[in-house]
Amino acid sequence: MQAGVSAVRIAFYAPLKPLDHPVPSGDRLMARLLVIALERAGYEVDVASKLRSRVGDGNALRQARLAELGGKLARRLIRRYENGFLPRPDAWFTYHLYYKSPDWIGPLVAAELGIPYFICEASHAPKRAHGPWAASHHAIERAVKQADAIFCPNRADMACLAPLARAGTVHFLPPFADIATWVPPLNGPDETAPLAPSKTDIVHLIAVAMMRPGDKWKSFAVLAAALAALPSSLQGRWRLTLVGDGPVRGDVVALFARFAPDQICFAGQCDVSATRYYLAQADLCVWPAISEAYGMALLEAQAAGVAVLAGDSGGVSGIVRHGTTGWLVPEGDVAAFSKALALHLQNPASLKNAGKAAAQNAREHHDISSAARMLDYVMSPIITGRISARDAEDA
DSSP states (O other), X not given: OOTTOOSOEEXXXXXXXXXXXXXXXXXXXXXXXXXXXXXXXXXXXXXXXXXXXXXXXXXXXXXXXXXXXXXXXXXXXXHHHHTTSSOOOSEEEEEEEBTTBOOSSXXXXXXXXXXXXXXXXXXXXXXXXXXXXXXXXXXXXXXXXXXXXXXXXXXXXHHHHTTTSOTTOEEEOOOOBOGGGGSOOSBOTTSSSBOOOOOXXXXXXXXXXXXXXXXXXXXXXXXXXXXXXXXXXXXXXXXXXXXXXXXXXXXXXXXXXXXXXXXXXXXXXXXXXHHXXXXXXXXXXXXXXXXXXSOHHHHHHHHTXXXXXXXXXXXXXXXXXXXXXXXXXXXXXXXXXXXHHHHHHHOTHHHHHHHHXXXXXXXXXXXXXXXXXXXXXXXXXXXXXXXXXXXXXXX
């Protein structure tokens, strides 16, 4: 925060998935990281609501009910802020808006209190203006037009937002993590067993992802097909660890049943310590990234010094620097993924150089401290100006 501004309070809201949701995901992780980044920038952060606004099937009645509930919650918050029951925020910050999950609360509260309205990770899909999600789509449009600043971890979202947003309000925010968390440990998951020495003739591959239907499942299918398409001379040159779990685990196990049992390790859902341990043993993170927004697991792998081979989708290119920290291939292209993987199985030395570059890039451009500075650089003048204007009116 700028000098002279103290105890600035942010009301934070994640309508897609609250911070304490029991199911881990990149979305939940990013919401938590944003709160930490805002706090490191010197702001006091209050979670304003845990209402989940997602309607996955386009049910118009459910959208209407959520809109009504959001309005009631907004009015309740406003009353509590104005009568002093809750500390009055100086700004509102909403994370992740799209047509299936709009913000029915924040725009109302921000407008009534006269405070800045900030958004991180919004997307605009004009094709949803008509049809089952029309009401939610129009709520997204209103929120984008109202926003004082919009932070985009995925550059692909910026072009669609620009025609709606006010001039100068759309900003690229590089995806970030607490990089120090992912420095490889000296010991194993129990912090006592030393890491096993890596076999020089084997390339250790890793993929970290939830085993869910839809795009995650498609990525696992592409990965299995790409491994199967490798030349027979390379089939004994790799081992793969799959970190993650979920409702389609059985189907994922079946996908990889074609390979020798000692080539595939299903590590299950792991905490940070165990995931960091498996990353420390890996030479290459492999993920086809079907319809991936940007891929937090890819960033975490690079922070741990692991090169990445991924599909070039969404904002993945904002994390993986092709030819430097890893390699990108066309999204969903099994042959291209398999060909790129074969090249690196034949030349493992390239993985070490890329891994070093990946760790350096993560430290320099994707650490949470960099995000805190970026958020504060944009937000602080807006908040300060609004506070000054309010104080002048009250004088």
